[in-house]
Amino acid sequence: MRVATQQEREWADVVGAGQSASSNPAIIATRDWVSHGQDVLVLGDDGAGKTHLAQQLRELFLDRGTNVLMLSGSRSSRDTALAPFLFHDLVALDQPKHRWVPAEIVRILTPELQGRSNVILIDGIDLLDQESVLVVERLLETTSSRLVGTAGLDLPLDRNSRENADGATRPVRHLIGQRSPAQVRIAPLGYWGISSLLTWRLSGTPDSALITAITTHSGGNPRVATALVDGGRWAGAIDLVDGVWTQTGPLDGIPLDAVANALTSRLGTDELDALEALAWAGSIASDDAELLVGTVPLHRLAERGRIALHRGTDGRLVSVSPPALGRALRARTSDFRRAELTDRVRSVLGAASTSTPPLPAPDSATDRLYVSDRAQVDDYWRWATDLASHVEQRVAGEQAEARTRWMADPGIGNAIVYLHTLLSRPDTDAFAEVFADTVLRDDDAEAARAEFCLLQLQWLIWSGATDRDIAAFLARCEALVGAHHILLCTYWSVVRAPAEGATLSADLLDACLADQPSGFARAWAANLHCWLLLELGRPARVLELLDGLPDSRHLRHANRYLDAQRADALLMLNRVDEAEQLSRQRLEQAYAELDAVGIRIHSVGLAEALYLKGDLAATWRTISLVLRQGTPGPDNRTYPRLVALGAVVQAQSGNTELAEVLQRELDALDDGHRPLFGVQAEWGRAHLASAEGDPDEADELLWRAGEADLEKGYVAAALRRFSAISAPLSDQRAQRFARVASSSEAALFDSRARLHTALAAGDPDAVAAALRTAPPGNDLRLTATALHLIDRRRDAVGKAPLSPADRSTLVGERVAASLSANPSGRLDGDGGLSDREREVALLARSGLTNREISTRLYLSVRTVENHVYRALRKLGLGSRSDLRDHWNPEAV
Numbered sequence: 001m002r003v004a005t006q007q008e009r010e011w012a013d014v015v016g017a018g019q020s021a022s023s024n025p026a027i028i029a030t031r032d033w034v035s036h037g038q039d040v041l042v043l044g045d046d047g048a049g050k051t052h053l054a055q056q057l058r059e060l061f062l063d064r065g066t067n068v069l070m071l072s073g074s075r076s077s078r079d080t081a082l083a084p085f086l087f088h089d090l091v092a093l094d095q096p097k098h099r100w101v102p103a104e105i106v107r108i109l110t111p112e113l114q115g116r117s118n119v120i121l122i123d124g125i126d127l128l129d130q131e132s133v134l135v136v137e138r139l140l141e142t143t144s145s146r147l148v149g150t151a152g153l154d155l156p157l158d159r160n161s162r163e164n165a166d167g168a169t170r171p172v173r174h175l176i177g178q179r180s181p182a183q184v185r186i187a188p189l190g191y192w193g194i195s196s197l198l199t200w201r202l203s204g205t206p207d208s209a210l211i212t213a214i215t216t217h218s219g220g221n222p223r224v225a226t227a228l229v230d231g232g233r234w235a236g237a238i239d240l241v242d243g244v245w246t247q248t249g250p251l252d253g254i255p256l257d258a259v260a261n262a263l264t265s266r267l268g269t270d271e272l273d274a275l276e277a278l279a280w281a282g283s284i285a286s287d288d289a290e291l292l293v294g295t296v297p298l299h300r301l302a303e304r305g306r307i308a309l310h311r312g313t314d315g316r317l318v319s320v321s322p323p324a325l326g327r328a329l330r331a332r333t334s335d336f337r338r339a340e341l342t343d344r345v346r347s348v349l350g351a352a353s354t355s356t357p358p359l360p361a362p363d364s365a366t367d368r369l370y371v372s373d374r375a376q377v378d379d380y381w382r383w384a385t386d387l388a389s390h391v392e393q394r395v396a397g398e399q400a401e402a403r404t405r406w407m408a409d410p411g412i413g414n415a416i417v418y419l420h421t422l423l424s425r426p427d428t429d430a431f432a433e434v435f436a437d438t439v440l441r442d443d444d445a446e447a448a449r450a451e452f453c454l455l456q457l458q459w460l461i462w463s464g465a466t467d468r469d470i471a472a473f474l475a476r477c478e479a480l481v482g483a484h485h486i487l488l489c490t491y492w493s494v495v496r497a498p499a500e501g502a503t504l505s506a507d508l509l510d511a512c513l514a515d516q517p518s519g520f521a522r523a524w525a526a527n528l529h530c531w532l533l534l535e536l537g538r539p540a541r542v543l544e545l546l547d548g549l550p551d552s553r554h555l556r557h558a559n560r561y562l563d564a565q566r567a568d569a570l571l572m573l574n575r576v577d578e579a580e581q582l583s584r585q586r587l588e589q590a591y592a593e594l595d596a597v598g599i600r601i602h603s604v605g606l607a608e609a610l611y612l613k614g615d616l617a618a619t620w621r622t623i624s625l626v627l628r629q630g631t632p633g634p635d636n637r638t639y640p641r642l643v644a645l646g647a648v649v650q651a652q653s654g655n656t657e658l659a660e661v662l663q664r665e666l667d668a669l670d671d672g673h674r675p676l677f678g679v680q681a682e683w684g685r686a687h688l689a690s691a692e693g694d695p696d697e698a699d700e701l702l703w704r705a706g707e708a709d710l711e712k713g714y715v716a717a718a719l720r721r722f723s724a725i726s727a728p729l730s731d732q733r734a735q736r737f738a739r740v741a742s743s744s745e746a747a748l749f750d751s752r753a754r755l756h757t758a759l760a761a762g763d764p765d766a767v768a769a770a771l772r773t774a775p776p777g778n779d780l781r782l783t784a785t786a787l788h789l790i791d792r793r794r795d796a797v798g799k800a801p802l803s804p805a806d807r808s809t810l811v812g813e814r815v816a817a818s819l820s821a822n823p824s825g826r827l828d829g830d831g832g833l834s835d836r837e838r839e840v841a842l843l844a845r846s847g848l849t850n851r852e853i854s855t856r857l858y859l860s861v862r863t864v865e866n867h868v869y870r871a872l873r874k875l876g877l878g879s880r881s882d883l884r885d886h887w888n889p890e891a892v
Helices: 006-011 025-035 050-063 089-094 102-113 130-142 172-179 191-202 208-218 222-235 257-264 269-281 286-293 295-303 323-331 335-351 365-370 374-408 412-422 428-437 446-462 467-496 506-513 519-535 539-547 556-572 576-593 596-612 616-627 639-652 656-667 680-691 695-711 715-724 731-742 747-761 764-773 780-796 804-811 813-821 835-845 850-857 861-875 880-886
Strands: 040-044 067-072 118-123 145-152 182-185 238-241 244-247 307-312 315-320
Touching: 025 040, 025 050, 025 145, 025 182, 040 050, 050 067, 050 118, 050 145, 067 102, 067 130, 089 102, 102 130, 118 130, 130 145, 130 172, 191 208, 191 222, 191 656, 208 222, 208 244, 208 323, 208 374, 208 616, 208 656, 222 238, 222 257, 222 323, 257 323, 269 286, 269 295, 269 315, 269 323, 269 335, 286 295, 286 315, 286 335, 295 307, 307 374, 307 576, 315 323, 315 374, 323 374, 365 374, 365 576, 365 596, 365 616, 374 412, 374 428, 374 596, 374 616, 412 428, 412 446, 428 446, 446 467, 446 519, 467 519, 506 519, 519 539, 519 556, 519 715, 539 556, 556 576, 556 596, 556 747, 576 596, 596 616, 596 639, 616 639, 639 656, 639 680, 656 680, 680 695, 680 715, 695 715, 715 731, 715 747, 731 747, 747 764, 747 780, 764 780, 764 804, 780 804, 804 813, 835 850, 835 861, 835 880, 850 861, 861 880
Parallel strands: 040 145, 040 182, 067 118, 118 145
Antiparallel strands: 238 244, 307 315
């Protein structure tokens, strides 16, 4: 049985979005079950592509020599028995006007299922009428056939219900009970799937922000995503900008009738009424939801996947899923219905008690990041979709509430609360309004004024204000904030030093150590001090400073960054497990509280710890949930690191198209704030170049960038770049790397420097010692070089090569397994081609044009052209005809 690759399980597109049937995880699972003699029930949401998948399964089975009898349950009718069979060619052509009975249809179709391998494939098996079910049962009894059916999510979950939404029993339930089929779920599309779906639907490349918006609002449902794209183009909210599809207006105002129709067509009257009430109520406690709509309708909606449930510190919350459906239902509500729902929600929730029994501790949300088997991975993406939905609705609710309070009393206290809710979204107009209309009063505390001014300074930097404008702003602030003025000036100096070409200096460090007049100022001064110390490669000093700080838990936002800097310091000290544990704890709390800003900040430490351990899958899962939230507003220091790491992970996984999308996002993120560890765009760009077949160019780019960082005193940034180089360094450069590493406290980079030094010297014992102490990492190319050197020296003295156990001891089981499948450690596939380049080259070799290939693979024509160009260059060929005449793919 073929085992799906990690890439197939996590990034394969479910329907119509750029992957062949052979890499669709639901098809892989169905094929494997059937090959082992098991019936299969494929479950999917309305709009998830069940019919498309059934067609792909039919083609797959036919290609394998299997006899296939395919039926459509959607043709069933209360008025016409056996309707699914009446449309079958053999039945329709036999006696078109005959009144059929089940036995006659069995007689006609039985000869079609007399081969060694037979499948009865029913799209919409849950919709079959009673007599059609009898025919299927009889065919299964009289032939050696396997049953494969698609159905809605609610079919296997309401076993205790005797009636469906229309008041009728489901005839197929008895058949499913008898056959006990294996269940396969069609997972929602993730970031990569939506990216490919949009590329296909728009016939062009979407930008990261548009992918994020569609992923979040659609909940990963292909039909909803398609409706959003079509509606967005119609409304002018999605348009081409400089050759890239971009969100040019709010998605909130686009028509969503298609979404409502697609996801509610099979709901009963009670279920639709309940869903409309929940959409009107927003995200509410589950107990309140039961009071509002009743237990039975609520459970049925949960079974159908129409509501999302989040378990957090405040209890269980319920909201409509996906978010676009909630908006669609609210948009189509009449004035009378709105008044009715408003009175209903107020009367029920107003009378409900807010004191509920304490819930048991929720399951660890971060445990979901570490899953590995297919079912758990699918469950993670469903959970991530639900969580993103809750976060979005929580942010929107908090913003609306904070804005209402500020409008009623535009004082500085309400303004600060409102501004903090805006940090998670780039809402320029809202920021400008608050800073223009907030009323400063004589009795405002200096610390509150300083916080307000710091938020305004961050906004000015983020919005692209000139140095002169910011200097004028700081001059105006001096009279407002008193002794806090030094904090504002220090923040500006630290942020702008790189842009001015200045080096890190003792003066900047001293400014952070100056006496501060309040707890708020001390926390932010410590934040800046830690930031600079980390850049200087002095993580041990960071831990000392943090351990000596007074309690700042009441300063929630500053404390988030101090915790993140502690995780960074632990990582740089090579205390990766401690950094991972700390980041998990903080991220777990942020997940439970639906804290959008906290999720964004604490995901960085966990993602980088997982990356250093070589777990690309968990790293991407951690990043992807943040990407679903979209580009943040001011105070944007951590986001570029996550986008850069996402680009690196995708490049190393062979997904160069998504890596390019993230790289474009990264290139556009310069908001005046220097991210920790320097300009992240070069890190991502180097890995992308390596994935596309230019590792030497990538290494040279990293070396030059590291040297430029050293000239300005950014030691940690330089060490990070040197450590990412994937080929052995020259002796001179290896010595340079070693000197810089030894001059810092950043033990994380010591083993990498020692490895390069040992490789340059050709010392196998030193190479082995360095491998034992290095983090597992993901750089297979350098690790493969090191292991080859050891094996060559062993062979020279008559020893056998390293055994698999020896390799696992040196580099870890995960890396050893990866190198077993890819001995050279190159990021691309056979013959130097990536998987996608090879797929495109094979189609070009068969004579397909670029346009035909783009249609077949749901790629833009430009993307196909790029793949063909790279494939020809790697293969040393000059034209497409050379692919046919001089390339033998079977020989690779």
